[in-house]
Amino acid sequence: MQGQALPGFRDFYPDELALKNHIFATWRDVARRYGFQEYDGPPLEPLELYTDKSGEEIVQQLYAFEDKGGRKVALRPEMTPTLARMVGAHAQALKKPIRWFSIPQLFRYERQQRGRLREHFQLNMDIIGEASPLADAELIAAAIDIMRAFGLGPADVRARVSDRRVLRTLLLGRGLTEPQLPAAFEVIDKSERVPRDAMAAKLRETGIGKRETDAVFEIAALRGLDAVAAALAKVKGGEEAGEPLRQAVGALEAMGLGDFVLVDLTIVRGLAYYTGIVFELFDTGKSLRAICGGGRYDGLLNALGGVDLPALGFGMGDVVLGELLKERGPADQASTKLDAFLIAVSGEDMAPVLKLAHQLRDLGVAVEYGLRPAAIRKQLELAAARGAPRAIIVGPDERAAGEVVVRDLKAGTEARVPIAKLSGLFH
RNA sequence: GUGGCUGUAGCUCAAUCGGUUAGAGCGCUGGACUGUGGCUCCAGAGGUUGCGGGUUCAAUUCCCGUCAGCCACCCCA
Numbered sequence: 432m433q434g435q436a437l438p439g440f441r442d443f444y445p446d447e448l449a450l451k452n453h454i455f456a457t458w459r460d461v462a463r464r465y466g467f468q469e470y471d472g473p474p475l476e477p478l479e480l481y482t483d484k485s486g487e488e489i490v491q492q493l494y495a496f497e498d499k500g501g502r503k504v505a506l507r508p509e510m511t512p513t514l515a516r517m518v519g520a521h522a523q524a525l526k527k528p529i530r531w532f533s534i535p536q537l538f539r540y541e542r543q544q545r546g547r548l549r550e551h552f553q554l555n556m557d558i559i560g561e562a563s564p565l566a567d568a569e570l571i572a573a574a575i576d577i578m579r580a581f582g583l584g585p586a587d588v589r590a591r592v593s594d595r596r597v598l599r600t601l602l603l604g605r606g607l608t609e610p611q612l613p614a615a616f617e618v619i620d621k622s623e624r625v626p627r628d629a630m631a632a633k634l635r636e637t638g639i640g641k642r643e644t645d646a647v648f649e650i651a652a653l654r655g656l657d658a659v660a661a662a663l664a665k666v667k668g669g670e671e672a673g674e675p676l677r678q679a680v681g682a683l684e685a686m687g688l689g690d691f692v693l694v695d696l697t698i699v700r701g702l703a704y705y706t707g708i709v710f711e712l713f714d715t716g717k718s719l720r721a722i723c724g725g726g727r728y729d730g731l732l733n734a735l736g737g738v739d740l741p742a743l744g745f746g747m748g749d750v751v752l753g754e755l756l757k758e759r760g761p762a763d764q765a766s767t768k769l770d771a772f773l774i775a776v777s778g779e780d781m782a783p784v785l786k787l788a789h790q791l792r793d794l795g796v797a798v799e800y801g802l803r804p805a806a807i808r809k810q811l812e813l814a815a816a817r818g819a820p821r822a823i824i825v826g827p828d829e830r831a832a833g834e835v836v837v838r839d840l841k842a843g844t845e846a847r848v849p850i851a852k853l854s855g856l857f858h
Numbered sequence: 859g860u861g862g863c864u865g866u867a868g869c870u871c872a873a874u875c876g877g878u879u880a881g882a883g884c885g886c887u888g889g890a891c892u893g894u895g896g897c898u899c900c901a902g903a904g905g906u907u908g909c910g911g912g913u914u915c916a917a918u919u920c921c922c923g924u925c926a927g928c929c930a931c932c933c934c935a
Contacts, residue, residue, distance in 0.1 A: 438926070551935070553935060721935085810894090
């Protein structure tokens with residue numbers, strides 16, 4: 432063995448690249464249907480683009496180094512800062528709301544695990560300059576429609592939707608104080624994975640009383656818009672705080688996507704900059720990591736790009752999605768498809784095969800032929816292995832009649848076809 | 859970065875208590891089959907047992923280190 436790719440990096444063999452291309456094509460198609468425009472930025476950025484926002488400790492999570500000009504640089508770990516810069520620079524000229532998407536390759540220096548590598552491609556869809564909850568619904572719908580475009584339904588994937596404003600209002604309304612909120616958020620975020628006792632202990636350490644601790648667990652257990660609304664009705668300002676979430680979920684229901692949506696306040700998302708509705712897509716078997724995550728980050732553009740615009744977006748990586756599709760998607764239909772495989776019966780048939788192959792290729796037909804003389808059975812074997820739907824057999828007898836034999840490789844039937852009529856097979 | 863588990867052919871796995879030349883299926887190449895694939899049969903190629911060291915007459919097997927993968931943290935994408 433001559434070594435392998437760096438840990439967390441991938442070689443794409445043809446089957447794998449075909450899957451990746453299929454994913455990209457589907458992403459682009461759904462983005463197009465939603466009226467999003469594609470953009471891109473540099474894969475290498477100034478280190479400060481990331482440290483300014485997230486602090487120095489993020490450097491150990493980055494591929495960061497000094498270039499030959501002494502500049503501190505990093506391979507991009509996320510697209511949002513680049514987007515913020517680009518939008519910030521042209522903010523005056525761009526008609527709002529901005530609807531942009533990108534498929535950057537992102538890098539992170541972290542120990543790899545299943546579904547989590549050091550490099551991946553991530554669809555980013557963002558809407559900038561629109562505060563309406565309909566924008567939130569629009570993005571969640573796009574994420575869901577990508578799943579549908581892959582043939583996945585509510586039995587396969589769901590969107591868990593929450594709103595930090597709702598969570599915040601509920602917690603404050605149940606007696607928690609502002610300084611206690613981060614700890615409460617963290618506990619709620621992990622409430623599914625970590626034992627309740629450990630979480631209660633964590634809350635106690637933060638100085639949160641028993642009654643408030645019970646409230647935290649109560650809130651974390653809420654499921655569905657109605658349950659959340661009922662809880663909100665009991666606290667001050669609750670109805671107002673719940674309005675955006677209610678509208679966004681209502682819009683999704685109006686689109687007919689209600690079966691995909693699950694209101695669940697345990698979706699907090701790690702990033703501190705989220706300010707409103709947040710959501711994740713996950714497989715219903717819960718055997719994989721989140722397929723997609725995002726939300727509203729109204730303050731971030733101001734902090735990064737210097738323009739005060741409301742914004743929201745999501746990221747969807749190719750790794751977890753690829754695993755999900757391999758697990759339950761239909762068979763790989765994405766491989767390069769040959770239209771025909773040409774077969775020369777004898778050495779004298781080689782030149783006519785070359786001529787015919789070239790004529791067909793000029794017409795846009797995908798053809799292959801054996802690159803060395805071989806028995807017909809060998810050539811047919813190769814034709815079948817290549818997945819060609821038909822073989823075109825050129826032999827002395829056929830040539831004398833100005834014909835070829837067209838063999839259907841699936842049905843096993845064949846017919847003689849005049850060479851002049853051959854191109855009609857492919858239109 | 860921390861901890862646990864696992865590393866044998868391209869893939870999935872086997873190899874008795876530490877014992878002689880590390881095997882099988884699938885895949886790959888060739889042949890049986892000189893104008894017709896899928897089936898069957900035969901043969902072949904492919905291994906520094908992840909790598910390095912130690913113990914031993916002898917290591918795929920036991921020990922240590924290291925690298926890689928998986929899992930849990932951390933962190934989130």
